[in-house]
Amino acid sequence: MNYSYAFLILLLPFxxxxxxxxxGMKMKKQVAAIIGTILMGCVFGLSIYTAYxxxxxxxxxxxxxxxxxxxxxxxTWLKFTELLTFNIGFRLTPIxxxxxxxxxxxxxxxxxxxxxxxxxxxxxxxxxxxxxxMQRFYAYLSLFxxxxxxxxxxxNIFQMYLFWELVGxxxxxLIGFYYPKHxxxxxxxxxxxxxxxxxxxxxxxxxxxxFYVGTFNYDLNAQPELQSSLAGAAWVxxxxxxxxxxxxxGKSAMFPLHIWLPDAMEGPTxxxxxxxxxxxxxxxxxxxxxxxxxxxxxxxNTLHYxxxxxxxxxxxxxxxxxxxxxxxxGLAFSTISQIAYMLVALGVCFAVDNHHGGLxxxxxxxxxxxxxxxxxxxxxxSGAIIVIIGSNFKEYMGGLHKYMPxxxxxxxxxxxxxxxxxxxxxFWSKDEIISACFQFSPFMGWFMTVVAGMTAFYxxxxxxxxxxxxxxxxxxxxxxxxxSPLAMTFPLMFLAAITIVCGWLLxxxxxxxxxxxxxxxxxxxxxxxxxxxxxxxxxxxxTWMYARDRQPVAxxxxxxxxTLHRAAYKRFYMDxxxxxxxxxxxxxxxxxxxxxxxRHVIDQFMNFMAWATNASGESVQPIQSGKVxxxxxxxxxGIVVLTMILLLN
Numbered sequence: 001m002n003y004s005y006a007f008l009i010l011l012l013p014f015x016x017x018x019x020x021x022x023x024g025m026k027m028k029k030q031v032a033a034i035i036g037t038i039l040m041g042c043v044f045g046l047s048i049y050t051a052y053x054x055x056x057x058x059x060x061x062x063x064x065x066x067x068x069x070x071x072x073x074x075x076t077w078l079k080f081t082e083l084l085t086f087n088i089g090f091r092l093t094p095i096x097x098x099x100x101x102x103x104x105x106x107x108x109x110x111x112x113x114x115x116x117x118x119x120x121x122x123x124x125x126x127x128x129x130x131x132x133x134m135q136r137f138y139a140y141l142s143l144f145x146x147x148x149x150x151x152x153x154x155x156n157i158f159q160m161y162l163f164w165e166l167v168g169x170x171x172x173x174l175i176g177f178y179y180p181k182h183x184x185x186x187x188x189x190x191x192x193x194x195x196x197x198x199x200x201x202x203x204x205x206x207x208x209x210x211f212y213v214g215t216f217n218y219d220l221n222a223q224p225e226l227q228s229s230l231a232g233a234a235w236v237x238x239x240x241x242x243x244x245x246x247x248x249x250g251k252s253a254m255f256p257l258h259i260w261l262p263d264a265m266e267g268p269t270x271x272x273x274x275x276x277x278x279x280x281x282x283x284x285x286x287x288x289x290x291x292x293x294x295x296x297x298x299x300x301n302t303l304h305y306x307x308x309x310x311x312x313x314x315x316x317x318x319x320x321x322x323x324x325x326x327x328x329x330g331l332a333f334s335t336i337s338q339i340a341y342m343l344v345a346l347g348v349c350f351a352v353d354n355h356h357g358g359l360x361x362x363x364x365x366x367x368x369x370x371x372x373x374x375x376x377x378x379x380x381x382s383g384a385i386i387v388i389i390g391s392n393f394k395e396y397m398g399g400l401h402k403y404m405p406x407x408x409x410x411x412x413x414x415x416x417x418x419x420x421x422x423x424x425x426x427f428w429s430k431d432e433i434i435s436a437c438f439q440f441s442p443f444m445g446w447f448m449t450v451v452a453g454m455t456a457f458y459x460x461x462x463x464x465x466x467x468x469x470x471x472x473x474x475x476x477x478x479x480x481x482x483x484s485p486l487a488m489t490f491p492l493m494f495l496a497a498i499t500i501v502c503g504w505l506l507x508x509x510x511x512x513x514x515x516x517x518x519x520x521x522x523x524x525x526x527x528x529x530x531x532x533x534x535x536x537x538x539x540x541x542x543t544w545m546y547a548r549d550r551q552p553v554a555x556x557x558x559x560x561x562x563t564l565h566r567a568a569y570k571r572f573y574m575d576x577x578x579x580x581x582x583x584x585x586x587x588x589x590x591x592x593x594x595x596x597x598x599r600h601v602i603d604q605f606m607n608f609m610a611w612a613t614n615a616s617g618e619s620v621q622p623i624q625s626g627k628v629x630x631x632x633x634x635x636x637x638g639i640v641v642l643t644m645i646l647l648l649n
Contacts, residue, residue, distance in 0.1 A: 003053075006072035006090050009046050009100065010149055012039045016142035024135030033118075036138035037111040040145065044108040047100040054097050055511055066516040067094050069219070074155050083214045089155035094512045095289055095365055099152035102372045105498075106278040107145045109491035110270045111138070113380055116487035117270055117387055137177060137268070144170035148279045152286060156216035157206050157244075160290070164202070164251070164283065168195050171275055175267040187263040194260040198250020205243030212236045218290055237298035241291065245306055248284025252339045255313040259575055261336060265328040265392075269383030272328060277335055277379050278372035285342045285368055292361055292514065296352055307347025307440070311447060314340035316572070318454035322461065323568040326392045327382050330462050331375070334418065337455060338371050344448060345433040348440035349514065358514030359439060362521075363432035366508045370425035373502065374417040377495035381411040384484040384492070385466060394462070399471025403481035408467045410492040415463045417499045419456035419535050425503035427532075428521070434531055435524045449531055453538040460542035470549045 016039040024032045060067055074089030118134045147170050150163035169192075176188030210216055212233035220230060246257075253261040264276055275281070288295065288306065295303045317336035324330035345364030351357030384407050389396055401408040417424035420431070430452060438445030483489065509519035545554045558565045567573065623634060 003050065003070060003072040003090075003092065005046065006050065006092070006153075009043055009050070009104075010090070010146055010153075012043050012046075013142045013146035013149070015039065017139050017146065020135055020139035020142065024139055027135060029118075029134035030115075032135035032138055033111075033115055036142055037108075037115075040104070040108050040111045040142070043145070043149075044104040047104040050092070051097050051101050054092060055094075060518075065518070069093050071155060081214065084210060084216065086158050086216060087155050088159055090153045091155040092153070094516070095286065096152045098365065098369060098512060099286060100149065102282075102369055103145065103148050103152065103279050106274055106372055106376045107141070109376065109380070109494060110274045111141065113273075113383070113488050113491040114138070114141070114268075114270045116485045117268065117383055133177075140170060140173050140177065141270075141274070144174060144275065144280075148283075151283060157209065157218065157291075158216045160287070161199075161202060161206055164247070165199060167280055167283065168192065168199065168251075171195070171264070171280055174271040174275060175264045177267055177271065181266065183263075184266040187260075187266040191260040191264050194257055195250045198257050199247050201243045202247020202250075205240045205245075205247070208236055208240035208243065212240070218294075220294065234298055237294065238302040241295055241299045242302050242305070244291070245284070245288060248287040249309070250284075252281050252284030252343070253336045254284070254309060254340065254343070255316055256574065256578075258313065258317070258336050259571075259578055262329045262332045262571070265326070265332050269328065269379060269386060272332075273376045273379035273383070276332060277375040281335060281339050282342070282368050282372070285339065285346070285364065288343065288346050289361065289365060292346065292349070293352060296349060296358075300350055303347050303349065304440075305347075307344050307444070310340040310343035310347055311444065311451075313337070314344065314448070314451045315454075318451050318458065320568055320571050321458040322454065323565055324458075325394060325569075327385070327394055327397075327462060327466065328379075328392050330458065331378055331382060334378075334455070334459065335375060337451065338367070338375065338418070341430070341433055341448070341451075342367050342371070344444070345436055348436050348444060350440070352515045354509075354513050354515060354517065354519040357439070359432065360436035361514035362509055362512055362519055363429060363436050365512045367426075367429035367433055369506075369508070370417070370429045370499070370503060373495050374414045374424075374426060374499040377410060377492060377499060378414040378418070380488070380492055380495070381407050381414065384488050387488075388481050388484065394465040394469075397466045398469040399467070400481055401467040404467075404483050406483055406489050407492065410489075410496045411463060411467065413496045413499055415459045417503075418459055419539065420452055420531060421535060421539075422528075422532070423500070423504050425499050425501075427528075428503035428508075431523060431528050431531060432521065435527050438524075438527060445527070449534055452531055453534040456535040456538040457542045460539050461546050464542065464546040468547050469551070 016036050020027075020032050020036055027035075054067065054070075058068075070092040072090040072092065074087050074091070076085045077088050078086040080086070114134075114137065118137055144167065147163050147166040151160055151167060154160040154163060172188050172192040175191050176184050178184040206216070213220070213230060214233075248254075250257045261276060261281070265272055267275075314337045317333045317340065321330050321333035321337065324333065342364040345360040345367065347360070349358050349360040352361075354362065385397065385400065385404070386392055388404070389400075391397075413424065417426035420427045422428075434445055434448050434452065437448045507521075509521040513519040545551055570576075623630070
């Protein structure tokens with residue numbers, strides 16, 4: 001099969017963006033939303049069909065036992081050398097097909113969900129200072145979806161980088177969608193600047209890689225002519241790959257480049273579900289996974305550094321999430337921790353063999369899939385709560401289980417999944433990650449097990465604070481909470497159903513593995529039992545502390561360890577540290593001297609050149625008098641001077 005239709009997966013969302021962007025404001029908002037949703041539904045259907053054809057209808061190659069790498073189209077845009085060419089194409093591999101499913105599923109659900117959510121927000125426009133514009137919102141969603149799809153089907157690293165930057169631009173537009181709000185504008189600029197800073201390293205890594213290796217391709221074995229250059233490029237590979245990882249760390253909000261993600265929650269909640277839970281933030285994971293064979297062969301020790309950075313990030317984000325009051329920011333730090341889980345899984349690999357050293361690859365991609373579903377579910381549930389309550393802070397919630405039963409059940413399913421309780425999706429993928437960590441080292445295995453317990457604790461702290469706990473009866477008497485409309489609850493139920501069944505029903509090891517061969521997922525009984533016990537203890541602790549109307553134990557601990565509690569709530573002052581580094585060190589010690597040098601040296605030199613040119617012009621101006629006599633005198637004088645010079649020499 002040639003997958004000749006595949007270009008429609010990119011074309012349809014781009015057409016949606018053009019139609020809604022150019023003519024959307026002349027449409028009714030419902031019409032614009034329907035157009036965007038229908039086209040996104042078509043893309044979702046095409047992605048499902050592509051996945052079915054790729055994995056099941058055609059399947060593995062009979063001779064190699066591997067899924068083929070298919071280039072639906074691939075044309076050369078720029079040609080530098082015979083091997084170094086910049087191509088634009090559509091590439092299907094097991095992980096790219098999987099990402100198509102993830103992106104289109106979540107995006108389609110977000111499109112449907114936004115019918116109800118954005119309508120509620122538009123009603124509160126005058127009160128809350130939100131900007132109306134459902135048409136513009138759907139146009140941005142379409143462009144982002146196209147950009148993310150282009151990123152995952154890229155045929156080479158440079159094409160990935162182009163769509164990578166376009167994804168960043170779309171995130172800037174969506175985070176700052178409510179631009180009358182100062183906080184939203186500040187958050188969009190912060191996200192743009194931090195990710196652009198990281199992307200600079202990504203570009204430098206690409207340049208190093210392409211210069212010494214001589215190609216932009218992922219697969220170095222596809223061109224035998226590269227073997228000669230690879231031998232001499234081995235020394236630069238670790239540096240080039242780590243530089244590219246820094247770009248991925250910015251997108252995936254790894255410490256210390258995580259500071260933009262919590263503030264990005266100022267955007268509409270459907271944006272948080274799409275960008276900051278399921279798609280954009282996993283770009284770094286996808287980048288490392290795409291280059292995984294190169295990492296293992298040329299930079300295995302550097303890959304382990306990725307694991308250490310991600311492990312610390314997972315612990316740090318989990319600790320911060322335990323003290324957050326804003327439910328969206330709590331989920332944001334949960335996302336940082338879970339993305340770090342995926343990178344830990346990739347980082348602990350030391351071979352491409354599924355059974356010995358390569359389990360983390362399959363586990364990380366498996367968790368990418370499951371996490372996208374249940375974290376999008378959690379964010380959409382939080383949006384349903386926020387739009388009804390009118391606040392992000394859990395102090396205004398409590399006791400909502402009797403008012404919002406569907407949202408309550410769906411949120412609970414998401415919490416059980418992310419905590420790692422069987423049979424929900426998160427259990428299967430997280431168990432494989434912890435098993436891979438134990439294969440790498442016992443310390444890493446136990447460390448990530450503790451982080452799993454922290455995850456269960458802060459998620460159920462959040463759940464009890466929203467749906468049980470102390471009810472704000474005064475607020476609820478003025479505005480009685482109610483269940484969200486069907487446009488918002490249907491995506492919740494759909495994602496909840498996937499969260500329940502995809503872990504044990506989907507033969508994931510047969511679809512994606514480190515060496516491409518089928519792998520039968522099997523539970524490590526000792527690891528599974530240990531992790532379940534740790535998680536259950538954490539849930540029991542959260543239930544004891546937060547399930548009641550009053551939380552005396554939590555309040556006592558917050559008072560006794562007030563310094564630590566305040567530091568965790570303030571994100572361990574990472575924002576303040578970055579402000580100090582940028583304003584006091586970079587701006588004062590680097591930018592200010594450079595600005596002075598620019599103004600007083602460069603500018604003055606250019607001013608001097610301009611003055612000298614003007615003065616010279618004014619000096620020779622009398623020569624151009626228009627009199628023949630003057631010209632003859634200058635001509636003869638020049639001849640005399642030239643003759644004397646020649647005679648003297």
